[in-house]
Amino acid sequence: MSSNNEHGGNIFAVSRQLGLSPGETIDFSASINPLGLSAVVREAIISALDSLIHYPDTSCEELKRALADDHALPAEHFLVANGSTELIYNLPAMLAGRRALIVSPSFSEYAYALEQHNWEISHFILSPKDSFRLDPEKLRDVLGNGYDALYLCNPANPSGIVFPRHLIEQVCDICRDSGTFLVLDEAFIDFCPGATAAPTIAACSNGLVLRSMTKFFAIPGLRLGYAVASPDVIEKLGRVSSPWSVNTLAQAAGVAALGDHKYQSMSLEYLNSQRSWLTEQLSRFRQLTVYPSSANFLLVEISSGCTSTELQGLLLKEHILIRDCSSFVGLSDRFFRIAIRTAEENRRLVECLTILTNENSL
Structure with a gap:
């Protein structure tokens, strides 16, 4: 049984689908340290x-x-x-x-x-x-x-x-x-x-x-x-x-x-700061519920409007990939997961969600 489409991080296949290079897509689906290789x-x-x-x-x-x-x-x-x-x-x-x-x-x-x-x-x-x-x-x-x-x-x-x-x-x-x-x-x-x-x-x-x-x-x-x-x-x-x-x-x-203890300390400080910021920003959307997280990702529930699968499709048009959680046992098509990315990338996600909200797409 193939599981290639059952988790995040499939950036190469998605980029080919969009006709882009992997570097042109912001991958919020894979929960990898945004500071990159030390x-x-x-x-x-x-x-x-x-x-x-x-x-x-x-x-x-x-x-x-x-x-x-x-x-x-x-x-x-x-x-x-x-x-x-x-x-x-x-x-x-x-x-x-x-x-x-x-x-x-x-x-x-x-x-x-x-x-x-x-x-x-x-x-x-x-x-x-x-x-x-x-x-x-x-x-x-x-x-x-x-x-x-x-x-x-x-x-x-x-x-x-x-x-x-x-x-x-x-x-x-x-x-x-x-x-x-x-x-x-x-x-x-x-x-x-x-x-x-x-x-x-x-x-x-x-x-x-x-x-x-x-x-x-x-x-x-x-x-x-x-x-x-x-x-x-x-x-x-x-x-x-x-x-x-x-x-x-x-x-x-x-x-x-x-x-590399310096990299470890820098990573924790950066991720904790960005997780708090992103949680606060996403919580301002009335149709989103952000669950408390101690990891480098957030689980978000959509209370009304589009499904997580539909939202994933809408964000892909903006070259942003999120994790649709509808395939998880115990969750529905109202849940998606996003990694904590760089400050600039996190702001870009919030901007796109704001636009989708104003267009009544979210």
Whole structure:
């Protein structure tokens, strides 16, 4: 089953459709750090070019040591991959059982990967009417029906809600009691310092954390992610992983990114400022409801007028791409998601929405 049209970041196909170069389209559909590639990472990639005459380090030892220092965990708790999506697709082959529960709305690739291995999939749907609140006791009751795996994204995608660490720890305990393996996707956790539950999951044998380095460090074209878990879980997942899936340039970029603390601080300061500004501006539109977010994107609901699919089409005429969320389980064609972009790009989006409102198109 192809999922190419089920998530954001399809800028090349959209640009071809519009007859434009990718640089002429403002991509609000992919939640990538708007500051772009850091100078430190760029230099590391250039410096690693001559190493391309050799095969990549299949064990990613230097990057694992850097991750170990960053997380204050031993290196055997990490497995590096060609983006966290590679791990998502390898996981079903490692997991025991056939029934999975996905806390939704959430990333569509969990279901696609599970379906390839004939898993039975159910959804634990969080409601926008309840601000996407996760009730641990209700979750406990549902897991009591016999689920082998639970998929939970924190911060949640597409809502941007960040669940506090104590709640994640409670979910971990519930999964342990019910014999359920917890897959905790922290793809956007770098935008929420201090919220990671990786140390908790690494200390147990019934869970795994997925991490992405492509979003915060703006390297989606390189593909880089990793898993954090107990050494036993890491060893099992490594058995179903492909050799040399992480190229030399990606490994060099990852080591450099983890050490670039100035870029990390600048990114958080800039994104927090722009998220607040964009939330305030969008909240002025009477037909839009902006949900609170701790990530680098906002989920917006349209109360009247056009659908999210129609709005996506209208904005494409202005060379702006947003994420239509009508395909998310638990959402309708009244929801769309936008990334936090540069100040200039964010202003351009608000200007276009104002024009559409004045024309009664929104």
